[in-house]
Amino acid sequence: MAKRKITVTVDEELVDQARELGETHLSAVVNKALADHLDHLARLDAMRQMLDEWDAKFGPVPEEELASARATLDELDGVASDRGAA
Template identity: 50%
Template sequence: MAKRQRTVTIDEEILAKVRELADGHLSAVVNAALAEHVDRMARRGALRDLLDGWEQSVGPVGDHDASEAVAAFDELEVPSNGARLPDAAGSPRLRRAICGR
């Protein structure tokens, strides 16, 4: 795949960890992290569309089902900062918790 050079700003602490752990291959680390992030954004977009379709077809998700779904997604994907997804109380809150809107 073709590469393009760009300038990015990175927190000093993160840069120090990358230098320590990645043998000086900063571009490879940044590329891999960005690819993973873009993939996660695409999955969340697809999930958002799926939830919208389900809500239109069968109505809002109940509190119990929403809480179980958030717990399942929480186990699958914990952000690197360690934050946990909040409990949900219905589809709009579930969508915000999982998809950020």
């Protein structure tokens, strides 16, 4: 794949930590991080499109089902649910 030289600003602590861990090719690290981030964004977009298609086909998810799903996910994540107060 062709490469393009750009300038990026990275937190000093991250650069220091990478070097302390023996990483000498920071361009490769940044390239991999960007590739991983773009993959994540593409997956989120695909999921968003799928959910939009389901909403169009089946209608929106009822609010009580959303609340139940949020509570279950919060419990799995170990997060106290305070969404009702927001």
